[in-house]
Amino acid sequence: MISIDPYDISAPDESVRTETIQKPQPNSDPLEILESDRILDTSCVGHGKDKAVLFSGGDDSLALTHLAMEKGWADVVVHLATNSAIPENIDYVRRVAKEHCWPLIIISSPVELDTFSYRYGFPGAQEHTAAYHSFKGRQLAYLYRRRSGGVKFISGVRKLESDRRMKNISAEVQYSDATSGGNFTGWWVSPLIHKSDEWVHKYRRKHDLPRNPVAKQIHRSGDCQCLAYGNRSEELILIESEYPEFGEWLRNVEKRTQEYRGRIHILEDEFPDVASEVARLRKQTRPNPMKMTILKENFPGVYHDIISVSRDDAILRGQMEPTNYIGHGGMSSDDLQRLVASADQSQATLCETCGDGCSLSSSAVERQIERAEQAYNQTSAVQEELPGITKRDARPIETSQSESGEGDNTVQTTLL
Template sequence: MGRRYVSNLAEMLPGMPDAVAKQPVKAAAPPPARTLDQAIARSHDIIAEALDRYPIVARQALFSGGNDSAVLLHLVHSYLDSSPHDAVVHVNTGIGIEETRQHVRDVAGAWNLPLRELHPRDSYDDLVLGRVLARTGPNAGKRPVWKGFPGPGGDSHKVMYRRLKDEPLQRNRAAIIGGRGRREKVLYLAGMRWDESERRMRNAEEIDPEGGIIWCSPIVHFTNAQMAEYRRRFHLPRNPVAEHLHMSGECECGCFAKEGELDEIEFFYPKTAYRIRSLEKKAEAAGITACKWGQRPPGSRDTAKPGSIAGRLCSKCPSAGGQTDLLDLWAKQGLLTPAPACPPAPALPQVA
């Protein structure tokens, strides 16, 4: 979970103007203070601009299952009915928490939205165990593209992001438009925000073309306070995984796991922890040096450059590990009582 920027106006009354605390690097000017209604109107203007500028043949909303992405999905749901390819898209990395995947399915079903659940070609287990061989280049068919658990630093996160998230999205795009990228585009509506993390402040843009994909971030200008106000106004469902772990849990690759995170996961979601610990035993039995989830591989060092982009959909991965062990902290405070399950998603309300 990266550092978050909190506006000085975060405690204001609902409906009062709010602004992003800093000027994003890629923004032409500091975002103006806006009420929530004005922020919503700006979001629709951003989407309209993307649809006007590019030959869009499919509109797809990326839904991680997190509480922020629920705001994005609710705001853009009315755009997902122009073609048979329009849909809610969830990338099932294969190493996420099942309760989050079920939350995604429940929300899409309750809101009567078509859902595409994408899967990576190479599984997380095969990557960790070194079973995925290079398909191109001088090492094709000879050397694995990765071996062991990814830890903080270096190229581990790049490999995991590209294999587990980007590859399914690129394959999804290819299935829709094939080689017609210059003439036809897929619009990926994503929930990136400038107020979300330091990385987003550097790298997020309203509209960002990438070959046959047009990345669009309609809520990029939303502040934390506006997100909270939006959830309250429209009574959006909350993901219990995010309530427990303060992250969506759709990808637990361990690249930037904080200290004690696996114990934290085990307390709330023992099946996921058991699956990870079982893979640790397989890696150790195979003689793989990096056989511990969420730890820097022995002898490795952090070669990541400051300000490097970890991946469009990995907003809250920190730049370094070593955070406080929350499980120990909660135990000392007597807070280790699982929260009751969140209610199912309500029927889809309309945006004002």
């Protein structure tokens, strides 16, 4: 497996006190001959290996990979390890590659799931492109650079299979440009773009291709479990049922994310000016450090106050934001509202019993009211000159901020 050097942007240890559960690992060993990054270093023979078929482990990619290797369309099979795959998925990829003697490259993302979720929260449908860049796009870019821009990627994407995957695919052969909204820069070939589900099923049966056991259990490939399009009340529960150790790890990532981002939200609630300065300072270094790292280096007193917040209170604050739940992207607005409301109710219970969380909640609410009143006062003079606009029309909008410093897609309306 090729491991791209990870980004050195981890959060300070003391900012997340939830115990880390280690991610389950594949049971299979690397294929000594077939699985090697030396496959890329064959420039002495023509121009080397420059046509790669992407094999995720899903039904479509299985049919495509077999077809591409049988027809000679591809030189090498590439599996993009996302760092959030169900381990049995990689076991399956290796087993199939060994059975067919396919030269295989497995290349892992430099971004761990918790690194992404600490910075941005868990991805939803709108953040899928950012997630793709982090968990798959960087590997594609790495391979593209290794072959001096000549590599062509063969993908199993189909029009009938998923509209959301077709967002950046418009033709069987096209050039993708990351600077223009593409997932990466390079040639993208989609031979199955017009194929039907029936064609895929018939092809697998005709060639007796073994289906991925993970796909049988959870009804999709297990190569990435960021659940950007997932519904936690369905897919997360199914994963926990079929792969309990992996499900426990996902829940642990979620809990640690809620603690870390809960502290960020408390910083924004309690020290808004400091939070703004932290957001500004972190943009001066690339890759951008974590906000808590910048806070520790530049505002040690405030950092101490934020770190002093109990683990449970930090988690509770984190649970008040929808993006801090894995698998929120596929939930209905009503279900998501109920999920967040349960954390709000827990916070309210603490306040009623004079718990530690009371000051965190009340001071944050007070500041929101103050900001809403200020915004209202600033706009009231203009409203008086515009007939037909009433005071009830003046409702300032606040957008929740991500670790990246950019607004996420959760818009909260402050009611006066």
